[in-house]
Amino acid sequence: MFNFTKNEKLAALHLVDDCLGAIGGDRPMDLEDNPFTWTHVQVLTSRGWNKHEAAGTYGALAEKKAIYIETHVDDDCEGAYNDTIYDDLYEWAENHWSEFVVNGKPKK
Secondary structure: OOOOOHHHHHHHHHHHHHHHHHHOOOOHHHHOOOOOOEEOOHHHHOOOOOHHHHHHHHHHHHHOOOEEOOOOOOHHHOOOOOEEEOHHHHHHHHOOHHHHHHOOOOOO
8 A cells, every 4th residue: 555664654653643642542443434633743753753854754655645734724723733644544554553562652
């Protein structure tokens, strides 16, 4: 489904994990039929990517259609989580989740 680099794979799993945290979910498929799949590049900086690495990785995930970056954001929403993960991403993450959790959800 996705041809991620090791870095992109780790980032993608952290983005899914952040969405799960917002709903109190345990596994990626808990996001099925859930509207709370918002994300933000700051998820990556909070998990060890520096600002430039996070921006590049986040952009790469958008290019691979794993996340959608909202480009029409009102000025009063600065810093808000307006981007979203695509359904394909949490479906992909379900197949990689056990490894991610067993490894302690490693940071960058």
